Amino acid sequence: MKLIENGKRLDGRGLDELRPIRIEVGIISEADGSAYVEWGGNKILCGVYGPRECIPRHEANPYSAIIRVRYMMAPFASYEEHGRMGPTRRSIELSKVIRNVFENLIVKERFPNTQIDIYLDVLQAEGGTRTASITAAAAALINAGIPMRDVVAGIAVGKADGHIIVDLGKEEDNFGESDMPLAISRKDKKLYLIQMDGLLTKEEIKEALEKAEKAVESIHAKQLEALERYYKEEKREFKW
């Protein structure tokens, strides 16, 4: 199967082109913060609760808040191994890597003995759910007013048919040569997540990181625009 032909990808995108992204903020009235992200065929709902009392008590940290992330794919989200409920090897791993991103970003010392819960539900999946989840969770945390040092967004880069490509879809992820999901912050351009599947040479990684840094700016802009739109709007849902 050919993934790239005449500089166009399977879904007609160019090599550096992102899928269409839509972000909504504050759509769950009972949550402290929430966000909904549509990223190509991915549909992700995120709710943030807290800081609230840590349960069980013995896990509480008297010096900082603890952060819990629960990533879950709905049974109808996709096919193959995704079509089942409950914690799987994959969802436990993703919860852990997403938690690591936000443990380094949230100012945890502000809320000792508390927990902050981030619930991520993937309603529909089309490759790149972890990067889309990080993008959604960052917007939801800002909506909840949880202090963070920076805004973060996820972006995947990789290689298919010998070309470095940005924002991999499902086919490129499964049948391409390499996939590298990243989480990049806005102010410092720091990497908060880097994983890699497949093989890339040193030069290819350098090129991929440069492309990712450029592409992530438009995602940050979409996050901020969604938040600004929510706080400017006059007819919004109230928490009481």
Place this chain on the structure above:
Amino acid sequence: MRKFVFPGDKISDRVLKIPYVYSDGKASYAEAIGILDSQGRYVPLESPYLPQVGDQIVGIITGVKPIGYKVDINTAGAGFLHSRETRMRFHLGDFIVAVVKMVDEAGNVDLKEARRLPRGKVIDFPSSKIPRLIGRHSSMINLIKKYAGEDIVIGKNGYIWIGERANIPLFISVAKFVEVHAPQEGLTDKVANMLSKMKRE
């Protein structure tokens, strides 16, 4: 010029020690979404309540123990009211108004000067917008009380008690208006307009 700031945006070239701001030793950066006004003041739009000593708060009794009471004060951990701080006896579910006596590093909050509030309703208003609801020299709350009744107690923690004699639906609609328009200037005049229009109808 008012503009939105997001986590990581620079808000000052000096080191500031105010809530929801962090610094790297040279400049100060925002930690939460907020508004930077023309004088360069940063006001967070959304922020969990951080108790300060001396704050007047509204709470709900959630636990009765021999040495005191556990009080829900809209923070992660419950507040604590020691029996020696009050002569009154409270029951589960009572609404109280109290003052923050002490806050420690572990997030424990001790209360004092507690007083029971009669039957009524407690609503949860965003604590970051409470200053707008009170207004400069209490101008906003005095205006609202003129129309909705005197039985209103505002806690700094975001809980607001409304007594049965006050006009609860009117107060809630005004509070919603204030919540939505909190970032705008000249809010008291707008609320006055709205209230007089409501009265005519």
